[in-house]
Each structure stands twice: as C-alpha cells, then as structure tokens.
Amino acid sequence: MSVDQTQRSIRCLVAKVGLDGHDRGAHVIARAFRDAGFEVIYSGLHKAPDEIVQAAVQEDVDVLGISILSGAHNTLVPKVIEGLEEYDAFEDTLILVGGVIPDEDKAELKEMGVAEVFGPGTKMADTIQFVRENVPER
Amino acid sequence: MSADVRGLVDDLLDGHQRALARTITKIENREPGYRELVSALYEHTGDAEVVGVTGSPGAGKSTLVDKLTETYRDRGHTVGVIAVDPSSPYTGGAVLGDRIRMASNVGDMDVFFRSMSARGNLGGISTATADAVKALDAFGKDKVIVETVGAGQNEIDIVRTADTVAVLVPPDSGDEVQTLKAGILEIGDVFVVNKADLSGSDRTVQELKEMIQLAGDTGSPASGGGHHGPDQHALGDAGGDTGDTGAGAGAEDDGWTPSVVETVATDATGMDDLTDALAEHREYMTRSGRLDEKARTRTAEEIRLLLREDASGLLERELDRRGGIDALVESVRAGETDPYAIADDVVSPIEECLDERE
Incomplete structure (x- = not known):
C-alpha cells in the first residue's frame, strides 16, 4: 500500500570558488533560481574546491553552478570535478560554469564534463530553461 | 525489500557519504520506497x-x-x-x-x-x-x-x-x-x-x-x-x-x-x-526517565501519522472507484447530497469490514 506523493524539487548549489570576491552575479542567479522554484544553496565567497565538493555531495544537489570571474577556471574546475568523481557524485550532477570565460577555454571545460558555460549577457530565462531541460534523471 | 533500497542501506551503514546524502533526498522527496528505507534504518537508530x-x-x-x-x-x-x-x-x-x-x-x-x-x-x-x-x-x-x-x-x-x-x-x-x-x-x-x-x-x-x-x-x-x-x-x-x-x-x-x-x-x-x-x-x-517517555510519545505519534497517511490513501482509492472527487463535488453543487453524507457513505464499507472482524 503506497501513498507516496513524490515532492521533488530541483536542488542547486551556487558556488564561488577561489580568490574572487565578485558575488553579485551569484546572488542574482541564486535569487532567480529561487523564483523559478528551485532550492538554492549558496556557498559563500572564497571557497576551496574541496569545500565545494563537500557541499555538493552532502547536499545531494542536482545542479552545481560555479561562478568564476578570476580567470582561474582551468585550475579550479578540474579539482572540483575530480572531487565529485571521488564521491561518485560526478555522473548525476549537472555542472554549469558562469562568469568571464574566454571562448577558447569553453570547449576544454565542456570536455572535462561541464554541461554549459554561461557568459556575460546570458538571459536568466535561458539558464533556467537549460537547467530544467538537462537536470539529471534519478 | 528492493535491491536498490538494500544497496543504499548497506552503503549508508558502511559510512558512504553519498549514500547518506541520497537517503536524505529520498526522504525529503518522499520518493517511492522511502518508507521501506526508513523502516530498514530504524533498527540502527x-x-x-x-x-x-x-x-x-x-x-x-x-x-x-x-x-x-x-x-x-x-x-x-x-x-x-x-x-x-x-x-x-x-x-x-x-x-x-x-x-x-x-x-x-x-x-x-x-x-x-x-x-x-x-x-x-x-x-x-x-x-x-x-x-x-x-x-x-x-x-x-x-x-x-x-x-x-x-x-x-x-x-x-x-x-x-x-x-x-x-x-x-x-x-x-x-x-x-x-x-x-x-x-x-x-x-x-x-x-x-x-x-x-x-x-x-x-x-x-x-x-x-x-x-x-x-x-x-x-x-x-x-x-x-x-x-x-x-x-x-x-x-x-x-x-x-x-x-x-x-x-x-x-x-x-x-x-x-x-x-x-x-x-x-x-x-x-x-x-x-x-x-x-x-x-x-x-x-x-x-x-x-523523561527521555524514554519522550521517545515513546514520538513513536506513538509516528505510528498514528503513518496510519493516517495509509488510511487516507485507501480512501483516495475508494473515491476513485466512485468516480473521483470532482464528480462528488458536482453532486453536492447540484444539491443532490452534501459533504457529510458523502463522507459517511465512503467510510461505511470500511466500518462494516471492521465490525465483521470483532
């Protein structure tokens, strides 16, 4: 006898990683995700990759959005991905990167397992729709 | 118990962070099988x-x-x-x-x-x-x-x-x-x-x-x-x-x-x-002894809550059998009956079953 009423909600971690103090964009995204009905966990500033991994694993998020405006994405993103793999969390987490990412780095990030890179000028509605369409089935 | 649930419980008891995280997600989402899961964890709490x-x-x-x-x-x-x-x-x-x-x-x-x-x-x-x-x-x-x-x-x-x-x-x-x-x-x-x-x-x-x-x-x-x-x-x-x-x-x-x-x-x-x-x-x-007492009260509340959930699930099924809640609402709106009479009507077969068991 089952009366389970599934009450699923898309969970996102919005993460600031490394020495980058610009969090306005992350706040705007967090708010927009909230208004889209997602549950948003915000990491706070200046987090190390393993802190992001710990949060993503324990919070069991569907989406990990990493905001980087410092230019250190080629160093930091691989560390986060390695950490997720270590805890078997890589496969079913949708990884997004936002911020100032040069075009020539985008392909490389996607190669590593980043689902999409959102640069300046991206419409909020597009990001939200991308999440809705690509959130991993569990 | 399904193999999925068994695996998750074993991993959790083995100390895997991911299994614990996933277990809490299932509980939070009330995913199918979450009750089985909590039930399996119970003896370890x-x-x-x-x-x-x-x-x-x-x-x-x-x-x-x-x-x-x-x-x-x-x-x-x-x-x-x-x-x-x-x-x-x-x-x-x-x-x-x-x-x-x-x-x-x-x-x-x-x-x-x-x-x-x-x-x-x-x-x-x-x-x-x-x-x-x-x-x-x-x-x-x-x-x-x-x-x-x-x-x-x-x-x-x-x-x-x-x-x-x-x-x-x-x-x-x-x-x-x-x-x-x-x-x-x-x-x-x-x-x-x-x-x-x-x-x-x-x-x-x-x-x-x-x-x-x-x-x-x-x-x-x-x-x-x-x-x-x-x-x-x-x-x-x-x-x-x-x-x-x-x-x-x-x-x-x-x-x-x-x-x-x-x-x-x-x-x-x-x-x-x-x-x-x-x-x-x-x-x-x-x-x-208050700790024991509190645990007992909690368990009693837990049993009651689960029973309420299950009973209301059974009643939903009975409602569906009678054409769904919308049809019943319509009959009330049309002045044919009222919510109290409907409730009595829906519950009466269950009451009869219980009376027979006594």
Missing part, C-alpha cells in the same frame, strides 16, 4: 543525541551551530546537522543559506551538514526532518543538531523532534511582556542569550530568569513534570550564574528548570557553558 536549535531570524543560530559543532568535534564526537529554512509560499523555491556559516568545519567530512527547505507541506517537514535525523543516527553520528527559524507551529514541531531544545534569544529583544507570550519561549530547555557582548544582554538574561521563575511558581508544565527530588535544581556551573533560578519557589514540584547561558558565537565565547547545559539536560532526561 537510537544512539545519537539530538539537539534542536531555534530562534528568530538573525539571532545567530547558524553561527552558534557552527561553533557548537566545532566544540563537539574537538572532543572527538562526530556531528550531523540538519538546517531547515523556509521556502517561498509562491514558487516553492528557497535559498538555503545556513551552510555559509559553517566556516569552522569546512573540509571535515565527519561533519555532515544538510540544508532542507520547509516545502510548504503541512506537517510534512517535521516528519521529513525526523526521518533525516534517523538517517544521520543510523550513519553513526554521535550528535545530531536540528536548526530552524522559530517562526511558527511548523518550526516548533521540528525542534520537538529533538531530545533537548536550545532557544536563542538576542539581547534587547523586547520588554518583559514578550516573555509572557505563548510559543517559542515555552519550548526551551536551555535559553541562549547570544551576542552577549551587545548592550541589553544583561537585561535579557534577567528577564528570561524571571520568566523561568514565574513558570516554576505557577507550576506550569514547561518542559519538566513529575517528581524527581530537589536535586534537579543542582544545575551546576553552567554559565556560572545560571543555576538556582527557581530557588525556594516550587523547588520540589517541577523536574527541569531551564538554564540560561550567555554566548558570543562569533568568537566561540561560552561554548563550554552551552555544552555543559545541554549535557546536564540530557543527563536529567535520562535519569528521570
């Missing part, structure tokens, strides 16, 4: 000490939880934290911000921190929280801390799943009339005046003590009950000035006199006083 922390927004709950966690970790205990934040009544979305404050424990995988949103389902969140506590307990956490804003009945139900409840009161939070009001101040086993370095904290401590003494005088139930001898009042050195608040007044009547502790969570001042006060309450609960 009962060892964790559960502390509830509540208070108004901005009182410093998350920071206090962070420092409390750090203190427990320094003493070699493993800690699980569940932080519940409100969700939007309009979109169901939420920003869960308590994790930011856990700065003292980042990178320490022996601290399992989980944010949950109160998903607007009436009463559901307290059940989900209680089940998530079971998961942390079964995982082997020594201490489990449940943190929530003390805004309404929902939150009060959440912290009541804890064995010991700490209520944070910021300094200068209104005059003494506030302490007369019903609600959150009634459920505290330990009161924490956080931000005690701010002016007005002495007065708040004083007002809380008066409130507690008043509760002792009038014999209001507070959180105690039962006759356990005068030694209940030996509150020891918690906070240095916390004991003896009910001196002379109804000293033999009530079981537990809530203690008042002053802390400054941002620099971890007063954390030893707080852990002492929590430990004393725990000790009292064990010694007086």
Whole structure:
C-alpha cells in the first residue's frame, strides 16, 4: 500500500570558488533560481574546491553552478570535478560554469564534463530553461 | 525489500557519504520506497543525541551551530546537522543559506551538514526532518543538531523532534511582556542569550530568569513534570550564574528548570557553558526517565501519522472507484447530497469490514 506523493524539487548549489570576491552575479542567479522554484544553496565567497565538493555531495544537489570571474577556471574546475568523481557524485550532477570565460577555454571545460558555460549577457530565462531541460534523471 | 533500497542501506551503514546524502533526498522527496528505507534504518537508530536549535531570524543560530559543532568535534564526537529554512509560499523555491556559516568545519567530512527547505507541506517537514535525523543516527553520528527559524507551529514541531531544545534569544529583544507570550519561549530547555557582548544582554538574561521563575511558581508544565527530588535544581556551573533560578519557589514540584547561558558565537565565547547545559539536560532526561517517555510519545505519534497517511490513501482509492472527487463535488453543487453524507457513505464499507472482524 503506497501513498507516496513524490515532492521533488530541483536542488542547486551556487558556488564561488577561489580568490574572487565578485558575488553579485551569484546572488542574482541564486535569487532567480529561487523564483523559478528551485532550492538554492549558496556557498559563500572564497571557497576551496574541496569545500565545494563537500557541499555538493552532502547536499545531494542536482545542479552545481560555479561562478568564476578570476580567470582561474582551468585550475579550479578540474579539482572540483575530480572531487565529485571521488564521491561518485560526478555522473548525476549537472555542472554549469558562469562568469568571464574566454571562448577558447569553453570547449576544454565542456570536455572535462561541464554541461554549459554561461557568459556575460546570458538571459536568466535561458539558464533556467537549460537547467530544467538537462537536470539529471534519478 | 528492493535491491536498490538494500544497496543504499548497506552503503549508508558502511559510512558512504553519498549514500547518506541520497537517503536524505529520498526522504525529503518522499520518493517511492522511502518508507521501506526508513523502516530498514530504524533498527540502527537510537544512539545519537539530538539537539534542536531555534530562534528568530538573525539571532545567530547558524553561527552558534557552527561553533557548537566545532566544540563537539574537538572532543572527538562526530556531528550531523540538519538546517531547515523556509521556502517561498509562491514558487516553492528557497535559498538555503545556513551552510555559509559553517566556516569552522569546512573540509571535515565527519561533519555532515544538510540544508532542507520547509516545502510548504503541512506537517510534512517535521516528519521529513525526523526521518533525516534517523538517517544521520543510523550513519553513526554521535550528535545530531536540528536548526530552524522559530517562526511558527511548523518550526516548533521540528525542534520537538529533538531530545533537548536550545532557544536563542538576542539581547534587547523586547520588554518583559514578550516573555509572557505563548510559543517559542515555552519550548526551551536551555535559553541562549547570544551576542552577549551587545548592550541589553544583561537585561535579557534577567528577564528570561524571571520568566523561568514565574513558570516554576505557577507550576506550569514547561518542559519538566513529575517528581524527581530537589536535586534537579543542582544545575551546576553552567554559565556560572545560571543555576538556582527557581530557588525556594516550587523547588520540589517541577523536574527541569531551564538554564540560561550567555554566548558570543562569533568568537566561540561560552561554548563550554552551552555544552555543559545541554549535557546536564540530557543527563536529567535520562535519569528521570523523561527521555524514554519522550521517545515513546514520538513513536506513538509516528505510528498514528503513518496510519493516517495509509488510511487516507485507501480512501483516495475508494473515491476513485466512485468516480473521483470532482464528480462528488458536482453532486453536492447540484444539491443532490452534501459533504457529510458523502463522507459517511465512503467510510461505511470500511466500518462494516471492521465490525465483521470483532
């Protein structure tokens, strides 16, 4: 006898990683995700990759959005991905990167397992729709 | 039990973070099979000490939880934290911000921190929280801390799943009339005046003590009950000035006199006083048999709740068989019948079944 009423909600971690103090964009995204009905966990500033991994694993998020405006994405993103793999969390987490990412780095990030890179000028509605369409089935 | 659930339970008991995280997700989402899962974890629970922390927004709950966690970790205990934040009544979305404050424990995988949103389902969140506590307990956490804003009945139900409840009161939070009001101040086993370095904290401590003494005088139930001898009042050195608040007044009547502790969570001042006060309450609960009693009440409520869920599921099926709720609503609107007659009608076959069994 089952009366389970599934009450699923898309969970996102919005993460600031490394020495980058610009969090306005992350706040705007967090708010927009909230208004889209997602549950948003915000990491706070200046987090190390393993802190992001710990949060993503324990919070069991569907989406990990990493905001980087410092230019250190080629160093930091691989560390986060390695950490997720270590805890078997890589496969079913949708990884997004936002911020100032040069075009020539985008392909490389996607190669590593980043689902999409959102640069300046991206419409909020597009990001939200991308999440809705690509959130991993569990 | 399905192989999926078995695997998840085994992994959780083996100490896999991911399995614990996924288990809590299933509990939170009420995914098919979550009841099986909680049921399998049940026999592994009962060892964790559960502390509830509540208070108004901005009182410093998350920071206090962070420092409390750090203190427990320094003493070699493993800690699980569940932080519940409100969700939007309009979109169901939420920003869960308590994790930011856990700065003292980042990178320490022996601290399992989980944010949950109160998903607007009436009463559901307290059940989900209680089940998530079971998961942390079964995982082997020594201490489990449940943190929530003390805004309404929902939150009060959440912290009541804890064995010991700490209520944070910021300094200068209104005059003494506030302490007369019903609600959150009634459920505290330990009161924490956080931000005690701010002016007005002495007065708040004083007002809380008066409130507690008043509760002792009038014999209001507070959180105690039962006759356990005068030694209940030996509150020891918690906070240095916390004991003896009910001196002379109804000293033999009530079981537990809530203690008042002053802390400054941002620099971890007063954390030893707080852990002492929590430990004393725990000790009292064990010694007086209240811990057992509370667990029994909780189990009874749990059984009732599950039965209500199941019974309403059975009734939904019966409703479907009769053409669904919409058709019944139509017949009421058309003046053919009324909701009371329908309810009697739907329940009567079940009543008949029960009568036959007697």
